[in-house]
Amino acid sequence: MRLRNKPGAKQEILANPDVVIANPEEYRGKWSAIFGNSNPIHIEVGTGKGKFVTEMGQAHPSINYIGIEKYDSVIITAMERVKESGVQNVKLLNEDVSNLAEYFADEEISRVYINFTDPWPKNRHEKRRLTYKDFVSLYEKVLIEQGEIHFKTDNQGLFEYSLHSFSKYGLILNNVSLDLHNSDYEGNIMTEYEQKFSGKGMRIYRLEAQFRPKG
Template identity: 60%
Template sequence: MRVRHKPWAREMLESHPQYVVSSPEQYKGNWKAVFEKDQPLHIEVGTGKGRFITEMAKANPHVNYIGIELFESVIVTALDRLIEADLPNLRLLNVNGEKLTEYFAKGDVSRVYLNFSDPWPKTRHAKRRLTYKTFLKLYEEILIDKGEIHFKTDNQGLFEYSLMSFSEYGMLLKFISLDLHNSDFEGNIMTEYEEKFSNKGFRIYRCEVQYQ
């Protein structure tokens, strides 16, 4: 993803501590302190511009959400959305998703969303895919028992690879759609990329998997 640099992004993020958690490691094991209500926590790794996580938080006030995004110049758009919506059940983290165990303890998270992650198509880059076995272990270390991953992509190769990765890790495949927008699935909330690719005629793939 090519990101246009926004030199003012860091200052904007720091000026809204009520929405952007600046020292997430201090809440490891105690994320209920960040939210108004003690309820299940779902996180999106690679939240991008925040459309998905913001709409999910609006639609599900009984769930707390955290959007995680590495790039400052991208997450500021998610912050704009959150400022406008002023949702008590959504917070943002501008951190590296590879370090989740520094910020979350076992059982802190009930569900992980992976939406339109970088496919890293070259075989030598497989370890960078967010559905590679080391990442699956990472998620397992912060999720509740029988926690879930919900995964969406437009990339058939990444989807096939991910299904194999989930299966080899011993996860339960609860739901699979090879053409989400032409299925009877209800309640789908699109990301920016999803709308873009779908409008171009790309098929959208989705699955739900559970640790056992």
């Protein structure tokens, strides 16, 4: 899908450094200073237009959230949403997920959310999938011991691939749902895509994957 360029997006992002944090590598290991507390930090990789991360921040004020999105034309909508909501425990990074270890120290993050990521269905694009083993290794590096990945998608093929990828890596799979909206799971906060797809009657797949104790 081709993203529509938004004129002036970069300038507007730079004008809001209290929401979209510039030069995040400078805060590696120091994110508690940005939030002004030592609460757990959860990140969403590929945060899109920010509905999920903003509403999670509103629902869980004792947790700090960071949404990561590399596209200017998308994150500007997330930035506006965060500003309008008034939440103080949500920040954004206009960066590439591939560089995660440059922005966060080892074991600095408590949970990773992956929501409705591009499925990259062609085999030659496997390494671009955010549940590919190299990304999983990256998450493991920044997550606390026994940290978790929470994953949602409407794409059955990507879900099956992710189940295999997580299992092969050795993660413990919990709360696996093949039809989230017809399950007994409570506290679900939807993304923009989730609203769209579920509104069309499409199944939403969800799982929680936990890393095993180290050592």
